[in-house]
Amino acid sequence: MKPVFAKVLEGFETNIFVTREINRPFFSTEFHFHKECQFTYIVKSEGRRMIGDSLDTFTSDELTFIGSDLPHVWHNDSQDLNINHAASSMALYFEPDKLISTLSLFFNTSKLEQFFAQSQRGLIFHGKLKNDLKSILQKMISSEGIPKTILLLELFQKMLNSQEYSFLSSPGYTNTYIAKDNEKIDKIFRHVFDNFSKEINLEEVSKIANMTKHAFCRYFKTRTQKTFIQFVNEVRISQACKLINEDKNQIGNIAYDCGFNSLSNFNKIFKTTKGITPSEYKNELLK
Incomplete structure (x- = not known):
């Protein structure tokens, strides 16, 4: 999946930040990146997300x-995809350099700059902090002018005074995608997302990418920083975790529903990916 460079604030060049509310049958954007930082609150939807090298x-x-x-x-x-309004979200975008330049006229922004640097791994919020930030973002959607700017500063204050968040991408992750990347990886990602419960062989995906198996493996590893087999297994394990969380079926049935051909192989890959066995994962949820 190629990450397309996007200009989020195009047409809003004088704005330091903007908010957007999205209501669609499904999320339709491609794997992309942009200069602007982005808060995203999922109001209603479910599926798979990739942020850097994090897949869940x-x-x-x-x-x-x-x-x-x-x-x-x-x-x-x-x-x-046929469910009406299955994808609803709220988002805040801001240009970090422009924001820092403006705020530095009023106070020391070193702590905020440090946080923005950390955010290049991607963050997911939880606990009281998530609820506080969500509430502020909801108010920002319906506000304008000075009240909206005050809410932005309140959001940053909450964010900097709590550590109720987890990093998503691995330490040292860097964006290795280049402008000349075409749609090969995009097609492969979507093929795996839609067919992970079936057998997916390397010859099949190499043909979709119009490459030899050897060339595809090298290309995929260079762009995603993981092997194709590792990626497929991560997709399957993320689905297994979802089903275990929903308490659907026995673990053995979940393994086969997610595309694994044996329970022992599922247990091995689950532990390699998550650090614990499926049973231990389920027990942790029950505590």
Whole structure:
């Protein structure tokens, strides 16, 4: 999946920040990145998201913060595409350099700059901080002028005075995508998202990408910083975690529903990916 460079504030060059509210049948953006930082609150939807090299499922009531030039996408499952208004979200975008330049006229912005640097791994909020930021973002959507700017500063104050967030991408992650990337990776990602429950062989995806198997493996690893097999397994494990969270079916059934051909292989890959076994994961949820 190629990350397309996007100009979020195009047409709003004089604005330091903008808010947007989205209500669509499904999220339709490509894997992309932009200079602007982005808060995203998922009001209603579920599926899979990629932020940097992080791949996981997402559900309603999720709040994330994406740093500058960090590739990302939210992808709805194919079976959800016929549901009207299945994808609803609120977002805040701001140009970090322009914001820092403006705020530095009033106070020391070093702490804020440090946070923005950390956000280049992507953040997901939880606990009281998530609820506080969500409430502020909701108010910003319906505000204008000075009240909206005051809410922006309040949001930053809350964010800087709490550590109720987790990093998404791995330490040291960098955006390795280049402008000449075409749609090869985009097609492969969507093919895996829609077919992870079936057998996906390397020859099949290489043909979709119109490449030899060897060339495709090298291309995929260079762009995503992981092997194709590792990516497929991460998609399957993320779905397994979703099903375990929903308490659907026995673990053995979940393994086969997610595309694994044996329970032992599922247990092994689950532990490698999550650090614990599926049973231990389920027990942690029950505590």
